[in-house]
Amino acid sequence: MNDQYDPISLEQLLCFNVYSLNRALNRFYQAAFGETGMTYPKFVVLSALDEAGPLTVSELSARASMEPSTLSPLLKRMAEYGVLTRIRAPEDERRVVVQLTDMGREAVTLVREAVLEGLKGVDLDPSQTGQIVKELGAARARIEGTKPARQLELGPMPPPLTNC
Amino acid sequence: MNDQYDPISLEQLLCFNVYSLNRALNRFYQAAFGETGMTYPKFVVLSALDEAGPLTVSELSARASMEPSTLSPLLKRMAEYGVLTRIRAPEDERRVVVQLTDMGREAVTLVREAVLEGLKGVDLDPSQTGQIVKELGAARARIEGTKPARQLELGPMPPPLTNC
DNA sequence: TATGAATTATTCGTGTACGAAACATTTGCA
DNA sequence: TGCAAATGTTTCGTACACGAATAATTCATA
Structure with missing residues (x-):
């Protein structure tokens, strides 16, 4: 549709390319992680903790670029798995300190290898993506x-509120 | 932690940059879409249909880079909103043809403007991202x-199966 | 022309994802 | 000191996201 004059297509939009590449990467890693229960977000959390040491939830939130409300249930599951611990900070009981266990440190090594090997397999390892990574970070x-x-001016179209 | 020798950090990984930029974009658009009920995935569907005309679910799946099992509930909601219709193809009743309504065509115009304006505001409109978009597409x-x-070799750590 | 294989879409279960609200704790200041 | 404001985390409701299982239809071929 949309006859003669050519509006910018999805494929030309940065946001769509980021959106679709992100999900392609997720599917790719999920295939590599298989039945282990590992997921890409869990890998991000493990990595961030491995790089920075024990962190509070909000510090981790900044590092992993994930909201606390996303982290909270994720961390709970990971603690059940045994890869990390969550402990209220004694000096300020509002904070929760998250820390890798030994098992967590072993896991992150293996997962990192798998991730890097996967990227290398599609010519996307860090040695080949320096420039693009820099631009994405700047964006x-x-x-x-x-x-x-x-704001988008659009008659609100939340569901017709099926008058129940 | 992880003392001297420096493993590759999250920030250097293409996958992490794509992951975090994707969510930053989502949050940005969600702020622009406000209470309208519009979301980024819905915009993708509207755009794909606007560009290509009526499509079956699997054709749309390819265009929007989204699995049919993701599209199915999304399309149902959008049909309730009135922006598209879903009709079984008479010549092959396995297929469902998805088509924009007039309201859908109006919506896509407004949303596209909002998206492009948003990108321009952060210097990411198509005129400035040709190269990076090309590389992301290739990736x-x-x-x-x-x-x-x-495959990742990791003792399976699905939840301890809380023996219920 | 039947019937098993292939195709297409939906449903289901689980896991992110996030804003808003709820909650607990600490801080700041009257 | 005492209590309102600020801070940090969790909970809740909603919306993706996808693989696996299911269901409905069509195809292929014996």
Whole structure:
């Protein structure tokens, strides 16, 4: 449809390419992780803790670029798995300190290898993606520091509120 | 932790940058979409249909880079909103043809403007991202055509199966 | 022309994802 | 000191996201 004049297509949009590549990567890793229960977000959490040591939930939130409300149930599951511990900080009981267990440190090594090997297999390991990674990081920084200029003007279309 | 020798950090990984930029973009658009009920995946579906005309679920799946099992409930909701219709193809009743309504065509115009304006605000509109978009597209193509070389070897850690 | 295989879509179970609200604790200041 | 505001985390409701199982239809071929 949309006859002559050519609006910008999805495939030309940065957001769509990021969106679809992200899910392609997730599917790829999920295939590699198989039945182990490992997932990409869990790998991110493990990595962040491995790099930075024990962190509170909000520090981890910043590192992993994930909201606390996303982390909370994720961390609970991971603690059940035994890869990390969650302990209220004694000096400020609002905080919860998250820390890898020995099992967690072993896991992160294996998973990191699998992830890097996977990326190498498609020519996307860090030695080949320096420039693009830099640009993506810059884009994220700009977006996170910006509020949308304008609200979408669209008759609200939340579901017809099936008058129950 | 992880003392001297420096393993590759999350921030250097393409996958992490794609992962975190994707969510930053989602949050950004969600802020612009506000209470309208619009979401980024819905925008993708609207756009794909606007570009290609009526499509079956699996054709749309390919265009939008989304699994049929994700599309199915999404399309149901969108049909309730009134932006599209889902009709079994008479000549092959296995297929369901998805088509924009007039309301859907109006919506896609407004949403597309909002999306483009948002991208422009952070210097990410198509005029400035040609190269990076090309590389992301190429990366996706390589990943989608590849199976992971090796399975992750990790003692399965699905939840301890709380013996209920 | 029957009937098993292939194709297409939906349903189901689980796991992110996030804003808003709820909750607990600590801080700041009257 | 005492209590409102601020801070940090969890809970809740909703919306993706996908593989596996299911269901409905069509195809292929014996």
